[in-house]
Amino acid sequence: MSDPAPLTTDHPGQAASATPPAPGRSRRLSDRGLAVAFISPALLLLLAMSVFPLLWALYLSFTDYSATRGGPAHFIWFENYTAILTSAQVHLRALTTLIYVFGAVTLQTVLGFAIAYLISRRTHGRGLLTTLFLVPMMLSPVVVGLFWRFMLDAQFGVINSMLGSLGLGQVEWLTRQRTALISLIVVDTWQWTPFIMLIALAGLTAVPKYLYEAASIDRASEWFRFRTITLPLVWPLLLIAVLFRAIEAFRLFDLVYILTSGGPGVSTETLSFHVYKVAFLGFNTGTASAYGILMVLIVIVLTQLYLRYLNKLKED
Amino acid sequence: MAVSVDEAVSTGPVRDHTPSARRFGGRGRFVLEVALLTVLAVVMLFPVLWMIETSIKENRDVYAIPAKFFDFKVTMDHFKDVFVASGGGRSTLSVSFLNSVVVAGVSTALATVLGVPAAWAYSRFAVKAKKDQLFFILSTRFMPPVVVVIPIFLMYRQVGLIDTQLGLILIYTAFNVPFTIWMMKGFVDEVPAEYEDAAMLDGYTRLQAFWRFTLPLLLPGIAATAVFALIFSWNEFVFATFLTSSDNVRTAPPAIAGLIGGTTVDWGLVAAASVVFALPVLVFAYLVRKHLVAGVTLGAVRR
Structure with missing residues (x-):
C-alpha cells in the first residue's frame, strides 16, 4: 500500500516540471505517501504503547501468571473471569x-x-x-x-x-x-x-x-x-x-x-x-x-x- | 405555544403593576443571585486559599485548634524546605520538580512532533476509514491508567525501562498523541485547504505548502495544544508512581504524595510543595483560557 510513495518523493523535479499530467499524477501519489508518512508514526506509537499492552493483558487474563512468582504461565482459560x-x-x-x-x-x-x-x-x-x-x-x-x-x-x-x-x-x-x-x-x-x-x-x-x-x-x-x-x-x-x-x-x-x-x-x-x-x-x-x-x-x-x-x- | 398565550392573557389585568413589581423582583433576584455566586465562589476557592495560607504559616499555627484564619506569623521556611535539603544542597523535592520539567517537556515535544503532522494529514487527505481511525485514537486515551499500567509494567521490566525517565516519557507521549491529534485537527480544519492548493499552483510541493504556509498559521493552535499536553503530563500520577521509584528519576506528583508516608506529616511543607507545583499549571491554564473547552474535552468539543 505504501510502496509507491517513496518512488515519487524521490523525484523533487517532478512537481516543478511543466507537463500537466505528470504533476497531477505525482501529486495524488505523493499525497497518499504523505498521509501514510505523517500518520503512521503516531499510530505505531499507539499500537506499541496502548494496543500491544492491552493484548498482552488479554493473554495474561487467560493464565495464572504472577509477576513475582515468575515461572511459566499456565492457561486456565476463563477461570479468572468466572x-x-x-x-x-x-x-x-x-x-x-x-x-x-x-x-x-x-x-x-x-x-x-x-x-x-x-x-x-x-x-x-x-x-x-x-x-x-x-x-x-x-x-x-x-x-x-x-x-x-x-x-x-x-x-x-x-x-x-x-x-x-x-x-x-x-x-x-x-x-x-x-x-x-x-x-x-x-x-x-x-x-x-x-x-x-x-x-x-x-x-x-x-x-x-x-x-x-x-x-x-x-x-x-x-x-x-x-x-x-x-x-x-x-x-x-x-x-x-x-x-x-x-x-x-x-x-x-x-x-x-x-x-x-x-x-x-x-x-x-x-x-x-x-x-x-x-x-x-x-x-x-x-x-x-x-x-x-x-x-x-x-x-x-x-x-x-x-x-x-x-x-x-x-x-x- | 398555548401556555405562552395563557400567560399573556392572565397577566393582562394587572398590567399596571407588573413593571414596578417586576423591577423590584428583578433587583431582589439580582442581589440573591450575586450573593449565591459569591458564596459558591468562596466555597470553591477556599481550599486553594487555605493551601496558600498553610504554606506560609509557622508549624505552630498550622496545627492550631481552632484554626487560625488571619492572625498568624508569616514564614517562608516551608518554601525554603521545598528547594533546599536540611543539610544544605538540593532537596529531593527540587530534584523531582526538575524531573517533572524534563519528562513533561520532552513528552510534550514528542507528542507535538508526532501529532501535528498526523492531524494535518487526517484533516486534508481522504484516509481509509478515517472516522474509525480517529475514534480508535481517542479511545486509547480513555483506557483506565491503572489497568494499562499492569502490562506496561511487565513490558518495561522486560526491556529495562522501569524506573527510567525514557519510560515515563514514552507512556506520556502515547497518552498525549491522541489529544494532540484531536485538538490539532480542529485547528487545521479552520485553515482553508485552498491556501495549500494555491501554493501548489505556484510550484511548491504539498509538503512545502504545509511547511511554509499552513504550519505558520497553526502556530497559535500548536502552542495551546502543547500547553494542555504539558499540563496533563505535569499532573499525571498513576504511571509516575508505579513505573518509577528512585529519587533521581521520580517526578513531582509521587514525590509530593510521598511526603505523607511517614508517621508525622509536615503539612506546611506539603502545602508549600503543592503551591510550587500548582502555580505553573494555573499560569499556563490562564494563557490558554480561550481554548479551555476544547482542551479539557480532549479536543472533542469546540465552540
Whole structure:
C-alpha cells in the first residue's frame, strides 16, 4: 500500500516540471505517501504503547501468571473471569463505584449547571468569575487529594474547626465508613464541578438572544423560558460533559489512593483501586489482567456511547 | 405555544403593576443571585486559599485548634524546605520538580512532533476509514491508567525501562498523541485547504505548502495544544508512581504524595510543595483560557 510513495518523493523535479499530467499524477501519489508518512508514526506509537499492552493483558487474563512468582504461565482459560464475576468482593466494589460515579456526577452536573446559569446572567465580571471557578479543575489530583485530606482531618482539620465554631459536632470525615465515601464524592465534586460549568457555560452563551427576546414579547414566564429554550438547547452539550465525567470518574484512581487508600475497611475501594490491590499487593497478575480487561470493556462501551453521541451532535 | 398565550392573557389585568413589581423582583433576584455566586465562589476557592495560607504559616499555627484564619506569623521556611535539603544542597523535592520539567517537556515535544503532522494529514487527505481511525485514537486515551499500567509494567521490566525517565516519557507521549491529534485537527480544519492548493499552483510541493504556509498559521493552535499536553503530563500520577521509584528519576506528583508516608506529616511543607507545583499549571491554564473547552474535552468539543 505504501510502496509507491517513496518512488515519487524521490523525484523533487517532478512537481516543478511543466507537463500537466505528470504533476497531477505525482501529486495524488505523493499525497497518499504523505498521509501514510505523517500518520503512521503516531499510530505505531499507539499500537506499541496502548494496543500491544492491552493484548498482552488479554493473554495474561487467560493464565495464572504472577509477576513475582515468575515461572511459566499456565492457561486456565476463563477461570479468572468466572472468579471475578462471581466474587462477592468485586460486587461490593462495583456497588461502591456505582454510588461514587452516580453521586459525584449528579452533584457536579446540578452544581456546575447552576453556577454556569448564574454566571451567564451576569453582564459584568463574567471572565474573571469563570477563571476563578476553574481553578480546582486544573490542579493535580495529588494536590487536591492531599489538601482535602489535611482539611478533613478529624483533629486539626479546618472543616471540623469551622463546624466546631458553629457549635456543631466533630465529624470523622475520612475514618468512618459512610462519611468516607461521602467525602470522596464531595472532593471529586469540588474538583470537577468547574468542568461541567465550563461546558454548560459554552452551551448557554451559544443560545441565540432573539429566542429570549421573542419569548419575553410573548410574556413567557422565566421557568417556561428556561424549560423550553435554555434546557433543550444546552442539554445535548451538557450530556457530552456528563458522559465524559462518568468515564473519568469510573477510571479514577489517584484521588482514592491519596485521600482514603480505599479505607476505612473497603468502604471507598472503587473498581480501579481494587484492580491495583489485586495486581500490585496481591500479585495475582493473571486475575488482575482479567479484571482490567473487564473494566476496559466497560470503558469501551461508555466511550462508544460518548463518541457516537458526539458525532451526532457534530453532524447537526 | 398555548401556555405562552395563557400567560399573556392572565397577566393582562394587572398590567399596571407588573413593571414596578417586576423591577423590584428583578433587583431582589439580582442581589440573591450575586450573593449565591459569591458564596459558591468562596466555597470553591477556599481550599486553594487555605493551601496558600498553610504554606506560609509557622508549624505552630498550622496545627492550631481552632484554626487560625488571619492572625498568624508569616514564614517562608516551608518554601525554603521545598528547594533546599536540611543539610544544605538540593532537596529531593527540587530534584523531582526538575524531573517533572524534563519528562513533561520532552513528552510534550514528542507528542507535538508526532501529532501535528498526523492531524494535518487526517484533516486534508481522504484516509481509509478515517472516522474509525480517529475514534480508535481517542479511545486509547480513555483506557483506565491503572489497568494499562499492569502490562506496561511487565513490558518495561522486560526491556529495562522501569524506573527510567525514557519510560515515563514514552507512556506520556502515547497518552498525549491522541489529544494532540484531536485538538490539532480542529485547528487545521479552520485553515482553508485552498491556501495549500494555491501554493501548489505556484510550484511548491504539498509538503512545502504545509511547511511554509499552513504550519505558520497553526502556530497559535500548536502552542495551546502543547500547553494542555504539558499540563496533563505535569499532573499525571498513576504511571509516575508505579513505573518509577528512585529519587533521581521520580517526578513531582509521587514525590509530593510521598511526603505523607511517614508517621508525622509536615503539612506546611506539603502545602508549600503543592503551591510550587500548582502555580505553573494555573499560569499556563490562564494563557490558554480561550481554548479551555476544547482542551479539557480532549479536543472533542469546540465552540
